[in-house]
Amino acid sequence: MTPLCVPYLPRGVRLANDRVRGLRVLLGPERVLILDQIGNAVLSRVDGAQSVRAISEDLAQTFSAPRNEIETDVLAYLGDLAKKRLLETRDG
Template identity: 40%
Template sequence: MLTLEASVRLARGTRLQYDAVRQRWVLLGPERMLVLDDMARLIVERSSEHPSIGTLCDALAAEFDAPLATIQADVLALFTCMTQRGFLHHA
């Protein structure tokens, strides 16, 4: 189970890439693909800049002037889904 203290990284063989055909950002993994909206792409990109999910959430809440609890719930839900589908690993 993911917590705010955990850190995430792209799973082995997974990459963030712009798909010109779909004109969308996607996560590509071995034999799978996940189409990302703009906010999901931003969160995935920024995850590598922060030592934990909690610090990422703090930065996003400050940048977007949004309630921290809402950001935390949304980011944890996104990362949980991506982890379950094999696109992310957590530590």
């Protein structure tokens, strides 16, 4: 995965609200990943149109943080989700 890749949720994976626990979750085939505030902030920006770099820039502006640091963390987080087959990317 590179900063120019465009991440998207594959078929069968979606963000949802767990009403019982009052949490945001990522639902996949036979999987539930409970999202913390950071995971929710990143995944709420994954729309299949924005690159990792654009997502990182938006997060950097929102949280007043250096884009390079944010981008490193976003790449690692999304890369981990891709390994678990909860996220896919295409070249941007």
